[in-house]
Every structure is written in C-alpha cells, then in structure tokens.
Amino acid sequence: xxxxxxxxxxxxxxxxxxxxxxxxxxxxxxxxxxxxxxxxxxxxxxxxxxxxxxxxxxxxxxxxxxxxxxxxxxxxxxxxxxxxxxxxxxxxxxxxxxxxxxxxxxxxxxxxxxxxxxxxxxxxxxxxxxxxxxxxxxxxxxxxxxxxxxxxxxxxxxxxxxxxxxxxxxxxxxxxxxxxxxxxxxxxxxxxxxxxxxxxxxxxxxxxxxxxxxxxxxxxxxxxxxxxxxxxxxxxxxxxxxxxxxxxxxxxxxxxxxxxxxxxxxxxxxxxxxxxxxxxxxxxxxxxxxxxxxxxxxxxxxxxxxxxxxxxx
Amino acid sequence: xxxxxxxxxxxxxxxxxxxxxxxxxxxxxxxxxxxxxxxxxxxxxxxxxxxxxxxxxxxxxxxxxxxxxxxxxxxxxxxxxxxxxxxxxxxxxxxxxxxxxxxxxxxxxxxxxxxxxxxxxxxxxxxxxxxxxxxxxxxxxxxxxxxxxxxxxxxxxxxxxxxxxxxxxxxxxxxxxxxxxxxxxxxxxxxxxxxxxxxxxxxxxxxxxxxxxxxxxxxxxxxxxxxxxxxxxxxxxxxxxxxxxxxxxxxxxxxxxxxxxxxxxxxxxxxxxxxxx
Numbered sequence: 001x002x003x004x005x006x007x008x009x010x011x012x013x014x015x016x017x018x019x020x021x022x023x024x025x026x027x028x029x030x031x032x033x034x035x036x037x038x039x040x041x042x043x044x045x046x047x048x049x050x051x052x053x054x055x056x057x058x059x060x061x062x063x064x065x066x067x068x069x070x071x072x073x074x075x076x077x078x079x080x081x082x083x084x085x086x087x088x089x090x091x092x093x094x095x096x097x098x099x100x101x102x103x104x105x106x107x108x109x110x111x112x113x114x115x116x117x118x119x120x121x122x123x124x125x126x127x128x129x130x131x132x133x134x135x136x137x138x139x140x141x142x143x144x145x146x147x148x149x150x151x152x153x154x155x156x157x158x159x160x161x162x163x164x165x166x167x168x169x170x171x172x173x174x175x176x177x178x179x180x181x182x183x184x185x186x187x188x189x190x191x192x193x194x195x196x197x198x199x200x201x202x203x204x205x206x207x208x209x210x211x212x213x214x215x216x217x218x219x220x221x222x223x224x225x226x227x228x229x230x231x232x233x234x235x236x237x238x239x240x241x242x243x244x245x246x247x248x249x250x251x252x253x254x255x256x257x258x259x260x261x262x263x264x265x266x267x268x269x270x271x272x273x274x275x276x277x278x279x280x281x282x283x284x285x286x287x288x289x290x291x292x293x294x295x296x297x298x299x300x301x302x303x304x305x306x307x308x309x310x311x312x313x
Numbered sequence: 314x315x316x317x318x319x320x321x322x323x324x325x326x327x328x329x330x331x332x333x334x335x336x337x338x339x340x341x342x343x344x345x346x347x348x349x350x351x352x353x354x355x356x357x358x359x360x361x362x363x364x365x366x367x368x369x370x371x372x373x374x375x376x377x378x379x380x381x382x383x384x385x386x387x388x389x390x391x392x393x394x395x396x397x398x399x400x401x402x403x404x405x406x407x408x409x410x411x412x413x414x415x416x417x418x419x420x421x422x423x424x425x426x427x428x429x430x431x432x433x434x435x436x437x438x439x440x441x442x443x444x445x446x447x448x449x450x451x452x453x454x455x456x457x458x459x460x461x462x463x464x465x466x467x468x469x470x471x472x473x474x475x476x477x478x479x480x481x482x483x484x485x486x487x488x489x490x491x492x493x494x495x496x497x498x499x500x501x502x503x504x505x506x507x508x509x510x511x512x513x514x515x516x517x518x519x520x521x522x523x524x525x526x527x528x529x530x531x532x533x534x535x536x537x538x539x540x541x542x543x544x545x546x547x548x549x550x551x552x553x554x555x556x557x558x559x560x561x562x563x564x565x566x567x568x569x570x571x572x573x574x575x576x577x578x579x580x581x582x583x584x585x586x587x588x589x590x
Contacts, residue, residue, distance in 0.1 A: 045589070045590075048419075048420050049420075049423050050416055050419055050420065050589060050590040051589040052589060065423060069329055069424075071420065071421065075420075077420055080413060080416070083412065083414055083417050084412060084413075085340075085344060085409070085412045085414050086412060087345055087346060092343035096337075096339040096340045096343070097336070097417060097418075097421050099332055099335045099336040100332055100333050100336035100418075100422050101332065101421055102324065102328065102329075102332045140417060
C-alpha cells in the first residue's frame, strides 16, 4: 500500500505537486492519470525518496521508503526508460542492483526471462530500443519480488505486442495481491488496465475513484438537445443556473441536469424539440472535462495540442 | 516460492555495506571505460619511464651530474597517468548522473552517504592497486633499461637506482598512494558538480591551473609561501625522491593533499544527501 499525505513539491516558484493525498491499495491496479506535466513523475520520485517533498509525506507499507535497508524487496519501480549506463550489459545492470540488496544472482536470469531479454542480456544496453529499455527497467523492478510495484508510463515506446504484455503483467501482479501503481497520460490505456484511478492535474488531486464509478459518474454525463428554438432554450436553462454548450452541429450539450427536467422545461415553454437524449461521456471525455482547468497548454478547440505538451522529464 | 534472499532481520549494517561494495565493484568492472582508462594509466607510467631510460642518458651533460636520478626518471609517467585516474574517479559518479542510472542506484541504496562511501572504497582500492602495479613496474623496467646503458664517465656512478636507496621505496609506493587519493578528489568533485565535463575541468583546474594563476598574480615571496600547499605541489612530494628546498616533505605534503580530497568528499556527502536525485 502507498499512502500520500499532503504531498507538496515546489521547484523555485513553480508548484509541481500541490497538497496531494491519496491511497494505493494492494491487490489492484491503480492508474495514476494526468496530462503531461501534471506532476506524476515528481510524485513517483518522492515515493522513492529520490526527491524530498517540500511538505507532506508518503509511506510505502507504512514506512517512508528511505527507511528500508533493502528497498528492492519492498518496492520495484520503473521510473524512466533507459536509466542505464549505455556501456553496461543488461545482465550486469541487473546484477549490480541485485547485489546491492543482497538478492541472489539467479534472480537476474529469472527477471531477464520474465521480460524476454535473455538473448540480448550480454550485449551493451546502449544498442537497446526504447521498448527493450522499458523491459529492462521492468526486469529491474521485479528483481526483489517486491510487494509494491510502481511504473511510470510503462507502455511508452512499446509496440502493440509489448503494450498487451504490460497490460497482462500488471493484472497478473495485482492478482497476486501486490500493490500496482501505474502512471499514464492516456485515459484509454487506463480504462483497460486499471481498477482504480488517482487523477491529478497541475499537481492537484482531481479525483480518486474506481474506473467503474468514474465511467458512470455524474460529472461526465450530459443531455443532448436539438431544437429550432435553441437560443430560447439556452436562455431558459441559464435562468435555472444550468449551462448548455452549443456543439458544432447546432445541438446543445447540457450538463448537470436530468433529461426529464430539460423536456419539462421545453414543454412548459412551448418549445419544439427535435432530439432529446441522455449520453454517457467516454472516460476520455470525462478526463478531458476534469482536467480542462488543469491543463497548462491547450489549443483553441480545447484539445491538447501534442506539439505544445512538454515531454515529462 | 523459494526464498530470494536472507531474512530482513539477519541483515546487519556490515552485510549491507559489503553488498553495496560488491555492487559498486560490479559497476566498475562492467564498463569498458574502466579498462581503457586504467590500461592507459599503466601504459603511460611504464612507457614514459622506459622511453626516458632509453633517451635521456645520451643527452646527459656535465651539469646534470649532481641531479641525475634514475628513480625520479622512472616516475615521470605518473604525471600523465594522473590524468587518466582523475578522469575515471570523476566518471565513477558523473556517468551515473549523465545516464540517469543514479536514480536506479539511489532507489536501491537510499543510504546515500553509504553509497558514496562504497564508491570511494571500491575506486580507491582499485586505483591504489593499479597505481602500485604501474609505479613498481615502471621503476623496475626503467632501471633494467638504465642498467644496460653505459653511464658517461663524468657521472662517476651507475645510471640505475636501487629500490633500497634512500627515499626510493617511499617514492615508488607513494606514486600509487597519490593516484588513489587523486581519484577520491575526482570522485568528490564529480559528486558535487555531477556533470563530467565540469568536474574534470574543476579537477585539473585545481591541479594545473592554480600554479599558473599563482605565478600570474602573486609576488615571488607570496608564491614561495603558498605554492607548496597547492594540491599538485603538495601531492607530488610523496613520489618525489629528493624534496626541493621549499617543499613540505613527502608525508606532510601528502597530508595536505589528502585534506583537499577529504574536504571534497565531506562536501559531497552533504550535497548528495540534501539534493534531489
């Protein structure tokens, strides 16, 4: 279990993580979701004691990470791909990590087998692809057979087969009763892999929930209305404190109100309706809505502009 | 499932440190740059002595009679080998910062000062062993070549020195000591600066640029007072057979040199614990 209490990290005058509290329970895959630059990597570095929080604290199975004498037996982490000396072979990379925690040598071969790198284990890792680097990082995380696993953007750079492999691995690890905490900026990926979600934007907690709850949660649902008297309907809704957004096709998206209420309002005022339907937003839409105010870079149409989103370091 | 490790309770601080030592030794021996650098250091030390032993006797003049010293001739290569050892000392830590490996390392060993201590011990012992092998080999190879050369009549003695001559054993063994401590100074600077280029520049700035700086801005009497305490001048006393008039002497000079390394390592201990990895 990972527990964060009021975790805060300030770099100069920029607040990277802002009073973040959450719990990651054992036996489930918990997705750590947020746009690039939201503070996911910083949070994970603080879990591992690499960065010191400006305020607050975080514990792993009840203790701060730095108190563990053999942390690899407790927590396995994939932080960034290819955090490896280019000139060192995959085998020796894992061996030096294993030795530092008193893990027996044969575990190195087992971990290499698990991630499918046995064939290239003796080659210098400088020639590894991004995907192979990710696999080696995962092998390092699995070395100590830890109860807690933390992966930062593990599917980055993987081919479809690799993505599938990661999904199954995460589920298998959680199924064995381990704590699995995995970050991503891709909602679609999390909706497939995760059971629970910790969602952050600009370093702040936006939601901590299960994927199921999140999908049917009220915030993302909306009513779609088409009417020749749309302007009048918008005014009536506004008078009730309800906001309606005009879609490109002229229809209205109304949030925060039930379908029946919209129909009654229209009927009471003698407005003609051509469509009245309830919609559930996809996880992606919901995520976009939740993080809309938290996104640093956005294009005019409200979508994330990939060119403007900085790669998370 | 079979136990992967010994139980947590049986894990003493001594076991912990020896495990980290083994890990650091694996790191050092598993990259090619280590071999190239150490090989270069050995070849430079032996090679320069050997070349000098072949070339220098033919150039001896009458005025060299008082100063010619076969032991000193054999240790000239240490001045070059120190560049290789110093660079490797820096790289032991900056290569981890440069590649991002440092995060994996500190995740595995959150006791950062113990990690630095292990790096220091592993590298100092390696540099000491390699340095001693190089300096003794350079001494005996050089003397063997000198023994085959005909000394000019005015010298009035043989060219070669003996390991039992006054100060010779100390100077030859001292060359290895100097290289080991130099490597530690590099490790300390590398930890403080974290970037390879910056740390290497700082190290050789301390060694070679400070004397130039001193000559440019200080009066001759100030130079006489201060220069013996500069890192390289103090450090080389240990592998100098006959001390010059202003020198601190072999062990005092070496002591001063060690202080530079200790100061760098103490600062390194403070910053490695305080800074984000």
